[in-house]
Structures are given as C-alpha cells and as structure tokens.
Amino acid sequence: MRIVSVETELISMKLKKPFKTALRQVSVADALIVKLTADTGDIGYGSASPTAVITGDTNESIEGAIKNYIAPSVVGMDIEELEAIMRKVESSAVHNTSAKAAVDIALYDLFAKRFNIPLYRLFGGARKEIESDITISVNSPEEMAADAINYVKNGYKTLKTKVGVDGKLDIRRVKAIRDAVGPDVQLRLDANQGWTPKEAIKTIRAMEDQGFDIELVEQPVKAIDIEGLKYITSNVETPIMADEALFSPHDCFILLKERAADILNIKLMKCGGLHNAQKINAMAESCGVECMIGCMIESKVGIAAAAHFAGGKLNITRADLDAVDLIEKEPISGGVELSKNKLILSDGAGLGIKNIDFDGGAFDE
Known part of the structure; x- marks a missing residue:
C-alpha cells in the first residue's frame, strides 16, 4: 500500500457562540483537511487547525509546509514502513507542528485501515x-x-x-x-x-x-x-x-x-x-x-x-x-x-x- 497523493482543502465552521480566552477570541473555526490516497484506493484523513497565538501556525503556513515539504517526503513510501515515514515527516521541516499533525493523523488512519482495525x-x-x-x-x-x-x-x-x-x-x-x-x-x-x-x-x-x-x-x-x-x-x-x-x-x-x-x-x-x-x-x-x-x-x-x-x-x-x-x-x-x-x-x-x-x-x- 504505497502513498500516491496528498491533497488539502480548507473547511470553515461557525461556532455556536464566540470562544474567548486570555489569548484570543474566535467565532469561526478553520481546518485544513488532508486526504492521503494509497495505490489501493484507500484514503487516510487528517486535519490541522491554525492557532497562531499558540503554535504560530496559520492556514497559509500549514498548507505551504504540507505541499512543499511534508508531502514530497512521504509520497511513494509504503504505509507499512510507518516508523520510517514518521522520521521523514519529522525531518521535513522544523516546527510546523500543526502541518505535521495533519499528515501524521492521515498516516495513522491509513495504517489502521491497512490492517482493518479501529485506531483506538x-x-x-x-x-x-x-x-x-x-x-x-x-x-x-x-x-x-x-x-x-x-x-x-x-x-x-x-x-x-x-x-x-x-x-x-x-x-x-x-x-x-x-x-x-x-x-x-x-x-x-x-x-x-x-x-x-x-x-x-x-x-x-x-x-x-x-x-x-x-x-x-x-x-x-x-x-x-x-x-x-x-x-x-x-x-x-x-x-x-x-x-x-x-x-x-x-x-x-x-x-x-x-x-x-x-x-x-x-x-x-x-x-x-x-x-x-x-x-x-x-x-x-x-x-x-x-x-x-x-x-x-x-x-x-x-x-x-x-x-x-x-x-x-x-x-x-x-x-x-x-x-x-x-x-x-x-x-x-x-x-x-x-x-x-x-x-x-x-x-x-x-x-x-x-x-x-x-x-x-x-x-x-
């Protein structure tokens, strides 16, 4: 089961009421959804949420890190080589933890699907x-x-x-x-x-x-x-x-x-x-x-x-x-x-x- 593509798409979700903390106020939640496709047709889903005041990540930085650095490092690899893939993800760029998390989640989703078990x-x-x-x-x-x-x-x-x-x-x-x-x-x-x-x-x-x-x-x-x-x-x-x-x-x-x-x-x-x-x-x-x-x-x-x-x-x-x-x-x-x-x-x-x-x-x- 080899990874053949990594796609992203932004989704925005309105909150029931504004979310307020000592750091920020949010009324709409953005999430960059990752779709990781294998040569078998199986799909792994991941997601990253920009929280600039905590992680420093924005929608633009997350998408850029995935497209330009993380995705090229994992395409072509076999999902069963999970440890090696994770090392590639980690070394693809410093910081950018939200972008890495989105791809990481998609990889684990696909890995569990490879063995047909729930992730938990x-x-x-x-x-x-x-x-x-x-x-x-x-x-x-x-x-x-x-x-x-x-x-x-x-x-x-x-x-x-x-x-x-x-x-x-x-x-x-x-x-x-x-x-x-x-x-x-x-x-x-x-x-x-x-x-x-x-x-x-x-x-x-x-x-x-x-x-x-x-x-x-x-x-x-x-x-x-x-x-x-x-x-x-x-x-x-x-x-x-x-x-x-x-x-x-x-x-x-x-x-x-x-x-x-x-x-x-x-x-x-x-x-x-x-x-x-x-x-x-x-x-x-x-x-x-x-x-x-x-x-x-x-x-x-x-x-x-x-x-x-x-x-x-x-x-x-x-x-x-x-x-x-x-x-x-x-x-x-x-x-x-x-x-x-x-x-x-x-x-x-x-x-x-x-x-x-x-x-x-x-x-x-």
Missing part, C-alpha cells in the same frame, strides 16, 4: 467511550454562570473555565460558577498563560481558602517560564497542569525532570501528531504522571484522532475534546459521535470518517 485498538484498545469536559469562555461572572448551568443541563459533569485576564475578577467568575452549579460538578481552570507566578499563587490560594474545590489549574504562567510553573506547583495544593509549555517530547522530559507540573496536557497540534503523543504519554506514565488529551478549536477529524488516542491509553485520565460540541453545524460524519458529555469511538477501520462536506460535498467515501 491500534493504540491499546483501553475503552470505546471518552468523557470530556466543556469550556466556558471568559465573560462576565453572570454570563459564565449562565453558560455553566446550560452545560450541566446538557449532561456535562466537568466544566473547564477560562480565566487569566484579571486575578480578582477571576475569583468572582469561579465563585459565580460554583454557586450556580453546586458542589457535585467538577471545575477545571485554564489561565492560558495569563497570570504571573505570584498572582497565580495568590489567586489559587484564595480559591482554596474559599472552598471552590478546583480539580486543576492549567498553564497559569507564560509557556517559557518553567521556573515560575514549578514555583506555583510547589506552593499550592491544587494540581497544576502544563499545556502551552508542552510541545515536544523534549519539553516533556524537561517538565518531568524539573517536576514543574502535576499533570501534562497533550495536544496533537502542539506535538506534531499521534507519533509524538505516544512518546510524551509513555515518558509521563513512566514517571507516574497522568496526562490529559486536549484540543484546539478543531474539526471532527482532529477530535476523532485525539479521542482514538485517548481510547487506547489508560494513562490519559482526562479529556478536553469539546470542540465537536462548539460547532454550530457539523460538516463531518463518522469518527466519533457525541452523546451528552461522552465521545463514542467508531468501530470502523482507522478513524472511521465517513464523509466531509465542503459546501455540497467533497472527499466523500
């Missing part, structure tokens, strides 16, 4: 259902509390609350949400690098003192501030999770070595895809550190890939794969289906993607 079984087959949280964007305390109530009514048991804009206001935001949903709903916070180390400690301790019962706080300080992250982790009771500080397996090694965080958040767009995600999770598990599988504002192809990976690995103990529930009209069928707060994995070969609709239909299997 290829990764270990730990489970077929993944429970996800859902994100509450940064807004007024009152609006965030109202959003929280609606999400709980829709079946979500864990809420991921965006903070990091103003420490004092963040406390009011979290209090409003906790008061609105009661003690039985799990709350996670994501500061998206928005605090200083001292502000983070002061804010988190205040929430601890007020009994908000926060499960974890994600990336409270700048990604490059590993010392600051470690300082916070060592000085609060609430578990701290690294996100933007973790891109590569090497970043994982440094975080583990420094004991800078309690939990690691793996995102395929940051680490370059499933191949590196496996390396990161294996290192973390070896050190007794649990991982979350996260996402950008992505297409269902990217979410399906992340969910299948989580479905294979027991050390992935948490999931933040809510993008599939943030999109107003889903243009992709198959891969994974949403049932309240759970993602149900497809038992079809590979990712199980059935159809991708580009304004009337394209890439239809």
Whole structure:
C-alpha cells in the first residue's frame, strides 16, 4: 500500500457562540483537511487547525509546509514502513507542528485501515467511550454562570473555565460558577498563560481558602517560564497542569525532570501528531504522571484522532475534546459521535470518517 497523493482543502465552521480566552477570541473555526490516497484506493484523513497565538501556525503556513515539504517526503513510501515515514515527516521541516499533525493523523488512519482495525485498538484498545469536559469562555461572572448551568443541563459533569485576564475578577467568575452549579460538578481552570507566578499563587490560594474545590489549574504562567510553573506547583495544593509549555517530547522530559507540573496536557497540534503523543504519554506514565488529551478549536477529524488516542491509553485520565460540541453545524460524519458529555469511538477501520462536506460535498467515501 504505497502513498500516491496528498491533497488539502480548507473547511470553515461557525461556532455556536464566540470562544474567548486570555489569548484570543474566535467565532469561526478553520481546518485544513488532508486526504492521503494509497495505490489501493484507500484514503487516510487528517486535519490541522491554525492557532497562531499558540503554535504560530496559520492556514497559509500549514498548507505551504504540507505541499512543499511534508508531502514530497512521504509520497511513494509504503504505509507499512510507518516508523520510517514518521522520521521523514519529522525531518521535513522544523516546527510546523500543526502541518505535521495533519499528515501524521492521515498516516495513522491509513495504517489502521491497512490492517482493518479501529485506531483506538491500534493504540491499546483501553475503552470505546471518552468523557470530556466543556469550556466556558471568559465573560462576565453572570454570563459564565449562565453558560455553566446550560452545560450541566446538557449532561456535562466537568466544566473547564477560562480565566487569566484579571486575578480578582477571576475569583468572582469561579465563585459565580460554583454557586450556580453546586458542589457535585467538577471545575477545571485554564489561565492560558495569563497570570504571573505570584498572582497565580495568590489567586489559587484564595480559591482554596474559599472552598471552590478546583480539580486543576492549567498553564497559569507564560509557556517559557518553567521556573515560575514549578514555583506555583510547589506552593499550592491544587494540581497544576502544563499545556502551552508542552510541545515536544523534549519539553516533556524537561517538565518531568524539573517536576514543574502535576499533570501534562497533550495536544496533537502542539506535538506534531499521534507519533509524538505516544512518546510524551509513555515518558509521563513512566514517571507516574497522568496526562490529559486536549484540543484546539478543531474539526471532527482532529477530535476523532485525539479521542482514538485517548481510547487506547489508560494513562490519559482526562479529556478536553469539546470542540465537536462548539460547532454550530457539523460538516463531518463518522469518527466519533457525541452523546451528552461522552465521545463514542467508531468501530470502523482507522478513524472511521465517513464523509466531509465542503459546501455540497467533497472527499466523500
């Protein structure tokens, strides 16, 4: 089964409501879909989502990296030579993690189809259902509390609350949400690098003192501030999770070595895809550190890939794969289906993607 072509096409998806964090605001989610075709006619699908403020990748840079560097390095290779292909992808260009992730996902989709198994079984087959949280964007305390109530009514048991804009206001935001949903709903916070180390400690301790019962706080300080992250982790009771500080397996090694965080958040767009995600999770598990599988504002192809990976690995103990529930009209069928707060994995070969609709239909299997 040799790779004969790599095609790309952009898809844009309107969100149900604007997605707001300490870093950006998004109303429309773009995704560059990759279609990787083999000489047998089999197709592997991948997807990349531009998140310039985190990965530095844009639609134009992703497409350029795939077309000019990554695709030429893999066309003609046999899908069974997966390790060799992944080395080609990794060495095709530095950085460009979203572009690499898109091709990586398509390669794994095709590889699993070659052996006619669902992707989650290829990764270990730990489970077929993944429970996800859902994100509450940064807004007024009152609006965030109202959003929280609606999400709980829709079946979500864990809420991921965006903070990091103003420490004092963040406390009011979290209090409003906790008061609105009661003690039985799990709350996670994501500061998206928005605090200083001292502000983070002061804010988190205040929430601890007020009994908000926060499960974890994600990336409270700048990604490059590993010392600051470690300082916070060592000085609060609430578990701290690294996100933007973790891109590569090497970043994982440094975080583990420094004991800078309690939990690691793996995102395929940051680490370059499933191949590196496996390396990161294996290192973390070896050190007794649990991982979350996260996402950008992505297409269902990217979410399906992340969910299948989580479905294979027991050390992935948490999931933040809510993008599939943030999109107003889903243009992709198959891969994974949403049932309240759970993602149900497809038992079809590979990712199980059935159809991708580009304004009337394209890439239809």
